[in-house]
Amino acid sequence: MPHGFDGAVLRVLGAKEHALTVRGVTRLAPHFTRVHFDAPTLFQQATDSPAAWIRLWIEDPMTGVDFQRAYTIAAADVSEARLEVDFLLHEPAGPASAWASSASAGDRVVAQSLGSTSFTPAPDTSGLVLIGDAAGVPAINSILRSLDPQMEVRVLLERSHEEDELIPLASHPGAVVSWVPRDGSGSLALAAAEILSPGTQVWAVGETGSLKALRPAVKERAAGNRKSIHVQAYWIEGRAMGKERRV
Template sequence: MTIVEIVDVTPRYRRIIFSAPDLVEALEIFPTAWLRLWIPNPDRGERHLSQRGYTFVDVNADNGTFGLEFVLHETKGPAGDWARAANVGDVSEVALTPARISLPEGTREIVLAGDITALPAINSWVSDLDASVQARVFIEDDHHDVDQLPAVTRSGDTWAWIRREGKRGEALAEHLRAAVAPSARQYAWAAGEKTLVKHVRAVMKDHLGLIRGQHFSQFYWIEGHSPA
C-alpha cells in the first residue's frame, strides 16, 4: 500500500491515508477492524521489521483508500519514528486480521473507555452502532487539544474527557464508578495503556458486574516501553 496523504490533526496526532485498492476490496468493515503494519525497527537490526496493529479509519471503497491514525508519543518507538518520517509515495507492507467483536443481542448501552490510542477504535464503534444503542465514551488524557481530535458524535451519546491524576487509569476508573450505573443491557469495551486498561477492567467486573461476553479489553502499549 502507498501513502497518498498525511494530515497532522494535532502536533501529536497524525492521520496517514493509504491507497490499496485490492486490500480495500477484500475488506469487511466492522467495529475495531484493524490490520498489522510492518515497520522498520533499526534498534533490532538494519533490516528488521516490527509489527503494530492499527484500526481502519475513513475507508473509501470507491477510491480504494483508507487511513490509519498515529499518536506521536514522546517516548521513542519504531512506529512513532516511522509515522513522523513518513512521506507521500512511501510503500508499506500490511496483513489483514479477521478478528471480530460483536455486541450481544439486546444491548442498549455501550461504555467505551481508554486513552487516545483507542480513539480510532472508539470512533469505529460509534459509527457502526444501531440508533437503539447509546454510546457513553470516556477517555483519559492530560493534554489541552482534545477538542481538535476526531470524535464521532450522535444524538443521545455522551463523551467525557478525564484529566489524568496519579497513575494511568486511576482518574478514569474513579469517573466511571461515579458516572456509570450497572445495567442489564450493558456492554463495555476498553483499550489503551496497560495499567489504564487494568483499572478499567476492574470497574467492568467489580462495579458494573459484567460477565464474560459482556465486556472486552485489550492493552495497546506499556508506559515506559517503546509504544505502538
Template sequence: MTAAPWEFFDLNVLRTARITPTFVRVTLGGPSLARFASGGRDQRFKLFLPRPGAREISVPRGEGAENWWPAWQRMDPDERAVMRTYTVRERRRDPGELDIDFALHGDTGPASRWAATAHPGDPVTVLGPVEEDNPGVDFRPPADATAILLAADATALPAVAGILAWLPPGTPAKVWIEVPHAADRQELPTKAGAEITWLCLDEMDGRPAAPLADAVRATAPPGDTDTVYAWLAGEAGTVKTLRRHLVDARGIDRRRIAFCGYWRRGTTEDDLIQQAIAAEAAA
C-alpha cells in the same frame, strides 16, 4: 485447511495530515487494497515498516498468511520489518483508501517516528483482513445488549471512532476518552445516543494519576447492568483496573466486558513481542 482471513497488502502513503496536536493521519492506497475487507468497529491489523535506513519491507510472504507469526519469529530480528498493531480509522472504496491515525509520542518509537516523517510514495505493508467477519474485531456486543460503555485513552481513539460509527441508531452509550490536549477532541459521527466525555489532561489541575479510571468510577454505567456491554482499551494497567471495578463494584458479568491493553506503562511493544515469543517457547 481453511484459508486464513488475512493477507499481506503492499501499499504506499498517499498523503498525511496533522489532524490534532497528538494525532497524524496517514492515508494509504494501492491496487491490492481492493481486497482489504474491514469488519469495522475496532478492526485491528498488523503494520510492517521498513527498518531505519532501509526501504525494503521484509515479511514472511512465502509461508502463507496463516503461518506468518511463527515465520516472522524465525526471521533475523535485525532484518525483519518493524511490526506494530493498529486500528482502521476509515476504509473507503471509492477511491480505495485506508486511513490510520497515529498517536504521536515524540521520537520514542519507530511507528511514531515513521508517521511523523512519512511522505507520499513511502512503502508500507499491512497484514489485514480479506473477510469482514474476522478475529481482528473485538467489539461484539451480545444480542441482548441494551446499552454500551466505552472507555479509552488516546491510543484507542481511532477504535472508539469506528465503534461509534457502527452502533445502531439510538443505542444508549456512555463514552470516556482521555487525551493529552483539549485540541485533540475530534468530531465522532454516530447515530447512537452517545454521551461522550473528553478527559483532557492539559485542562486538569495537578494531573491526576488515573483520570480515566476515576471518571468511570464516579459515574454509573448506562442502562441495566445485566444487559450493558462494556469495551475498554488503552494502557494495560488502567484497563485492568476498570475491568475489576465494573465486575466487582458494578456487578457486570465479566463475559460482557471486552478489554485490551493497547500498551503497557514502562514497556515498549518490542518488549511485549519478545515476552510473547518467550512465553510460547516456554510452553
C-alpha cells in the same frame, strides 16, 4: 521483502503481505495524524468492520529492523481499495510514530491482516460505554459511526495531555463524552465506576495499567456476560509493544 521468524509464522497462519502506498497525510491534531493509503490487495483479506485492525511492518532505517505495530482501520473505501490509518505522535517516538511524522506521498509499508477483533453490539444490554484514551480514539470513532442513532452511549476518555482533547471524535446524537486526566493507573477506573451500571455493555481499550485497575470496576458494576465486556490493552507505559524482524 525478506522475512523474519514472526513474519514467517504469520504467513503460515494465512496472513498474506499487502503493499500499502501513501496517498497523502492530514494532521488532525498537533500530535495526531492521518495517513491515507492505496491498498490494492488488502481487502481481499481484511474487513472494514467497527474497530477492525491490521498489522503494519515499518522499517527503522537506522537499524534495518522491521517493527510490527497494530493499527485500527480509521476509515476505508473498499470499492476504491483505499484506507486511512490514524497515528498518535509521541516523544520519545517509536518506529511507527517516527515514520508517520515524516510520511509523504509515495512512501510504502507492508500490512498483514490476521487475528483482528471487531465490535459487535451485545444483545439484551441496557446501554453502551466506550472507554479509552488517545490511542483508542480511532477504534472508538469507528464504533460510534456504526451505531444506531437512537442508541445511548457514554464515551469515557483518559487524557495524558491537554491536547488529547483536540483529537476529532465522531459525532453521534446519543453520545455523552467526558475526559478524565490521567493521574496514575487508577484514575480511569474511578471515573468509570461512576457511570457503569448493571447490564451495560463495556468496550474498553488503553494502557495496560489503567485497564488492570478498570477490570474489577467493570466486573462489579456492569455485571455483564463475556459477550458484553471487551477489555484490550493497546500500549504499556514505558514499554514498546509489537514484534520486530531483521531484514
